[in-house]
Amino acid sequence: MPEGPNYAYFQGEIVPIEDAKVSVMTHALHYGTGAFGGLRGYWNDEEEQLYVFRPLDHFKRVLDSGRLLLMDLPYTPESMLDILLNLLRKEAYRTNVYIRPLIYKSSAVIGVRLHNLEADFTMFALPFGSYIPNEEGSKVTFSSWRRIDDNAIPARGKITGAYANSALIKTDAALAGFDEALVLNEDGHIAEGSAENFFILRNGEVITPPIYSNILEGITRRSVIRLLCDEMGLRVVERPIDRTEVFLADEAFFCGTGVQIVAIAEIDHRPVGTGTLGPVVAQLRQLYFDLVRGKLARYKDWCVPVYPT
Numbered sequence: 001m002p003e004g005p006n007y008a009y010f011q012g013e014i015v016p017i018e019d020a021k022v023s024v025m026t027h028a029l030h031y032g033t034g035a036f037g038g039l040r041g042y043w044n045d046e047e048e049q050l051y052v053f054r055p056l057d058h059f060k061r062v063l064d065s066g067r068l069l070l071m072d073l074p075y076t077p078e079s080m081l082d083i084l085l086n087l088l089r090k091e092a093y094r095t096n097v098y099i100r101p102l103i104y105k106s107s108a109v110i111g112v113r114l115h116n117l118e119a120d121f122t123m124f125a126l127p128f129g130s131y132i133p134n135e136e137g138s139k140v141t142f143s144s145w146r147r148i149d150d151n152a153i154p155a156r157g158k159i160t161g162a163y164a165n166s167a168l169i170k171t172d173a174a175l176a177g178f179d180e181a182l183v184l185n186e187d188g189h190i191a192e193g194s195a196e197n198f199f200i201l202r203n204g205e206v207i208t209p210p211i212y213s214n215i216l217e218g219i220t221r222r223s224v225i226r227l228l229c230d231e232m233g234l235r236v237v238e239r240p241i242d243r244t245e246v247f248l249a250d251e252a253f254f255c256g257t258g259v260q261i262v263a264i265a266e267i268d269h270r271p272v273g274t275g276t277l278g279p280v281v282a283q284l285r286q287l288y289f290d291l292v293r294g295k296l297a298r299y300k301d302w303c304v305p306v307y308p309t
């Protein structure tokens with residue numbers, strides 16, 4: 001069997017991936033009127049189990065993004081989870097996977113708007129590894145692009161059209177030889193990376209931009225705040241971060257479902273702290289990778305098993 005995805009949930013059923021096709025007239029394809037999610041499933045070798053991380057939170061955010069786009073979908077987070085479990089069992093994955101739910105304006109019509117349009121839901125899952133190659137020491141730049149503002153396109157929704165902004169940020173950074181970029185808001189404070197949230201450690205305190213800084217309300221961000229506070233005993237402050245504070249940070253990292261936890265070694269060629277993996281990010285990475293594989297008993301309810309136990 002090919003690696004996958006072999007199947008997709010499409011128009012109400014699980015079908016072979018080659019049959020999951022839309023018309024070139026699909027509204028979302030033209031106007032960016034879709035919203036997506038990104039989840040990971042982690043294979044735990046000792047338990048021979050695949051755990052999906054916080055799926056109900058992810059599906060709730062997908063549906064909330066749909067509300068921002070005036071979508072009325074006959075799904076709940078729970079019904080989306082049922083579909084996902086069936087899909088993953090059919091794929092019979094025994095490896096780490098990435099899961100992509102997508103809701104989209106499916107009407108085949110011309111006209112920029114949100115109202116009087118049909119919407120649909122599709123989902124597939126595929127084996128997946130790292131998103132950024134230098135996970136223990138990425139090289140980062142400040143993007144010359146600005147983060148989309150809540151009054152233009154809400155960054156708290158994972159709206160497909162908004163990802164043109166992320167793509168501009170990511171590609172300019174990659175073409176300039178960097179692993180990733182940090183993007184500023186219109187007011188000049190740091191929002192996040194192209195597809196991940198951002199934290200610094202400075203003078204023993206952990207700081208991350210607040211949700212009103214035009215960031216995606218990350219589920220990994222929320223999980224990491226819990227780990228930093230409850231497991232590592234650190235104080236986490238949510239407040240706007242100035243550009244130059246990053247130059248003075250002792251450690252800095254990105255987090256997100258795709259990137260997981262990625263240490264930042266350099267920003268615009270200046271070392272962050274010692275310019276190597278620092279102790280806080282190293283410990284956090286260890287905790288996170290144990291957590292998502294269902295190895296931390298206190299957080300087991302965040303990890304949903306795919307196969308019968």
Ligand SMILES: Cc1ncc(COP(=O)(O)O)c(C=O)c1O
Binds near residue numbers: 215
């Ligand atoms: C712009 C943006 N910020 C942050 C994140 C991290 O969010 P989460 O931790 O929920 O995956 C993502 C990835 O989904 C993203 O696309």
